[in-house]
Amino acid sequence: MNRKISVECLRCGKCCLANVLSFATDADFQRWEAEKRADILHVIEHYRPVWAGDHLISVDDGRYLHxxxxxxxxxxxxxxxxxxxxxEVCGRYQPGSSQICPQWHRNKA
Ligand code: SF4
Ligand code: SF4
Incomplete structure (x- = not known):
């Protein structure tokens, strides 16, 4: 029987280095509207990243986005x-559930 292992988040930030916001759903946007989070909507509107090989850059000025x-x-x-x-995609992400996370090997134990 497979045993589900709870893996601690090390807060290394690696899972937040991708363009996770491209996975924001309509429900996320509706929640931010309802919560009057104009600050979030403003940031997203002006973020506009694109992949440049292995990292993200800004469409606007080519600066490196971390x-x-x-x-x-x-x-x-x-x-x-x-x-x-x-x-929601961030809330659902479990530490160790993908290889980008340094806890991946523990999740496979
Ligand atoms: S990559 Fe894994 S350990 Fe690092 S912040 Fe994300 S969930 Fe936590
Ligand atoms: S949890 Fe999601 S929204 Fe928060 S910093 Fe990481 S990627 Fe960004």
């Missing part, structure tokens, strides 16, 4: 600045 615009740091530990209303 992942999600809501990713912040507390020392060497990441934090989500919109955690309480983060996209």
């Amino acid at each position: 992942g999600c615009p809501f990713l912040s740091w507390d020392g060497d530990r990441c934090k989500c600045t919109i955690y309480e209303t983060r996209p």
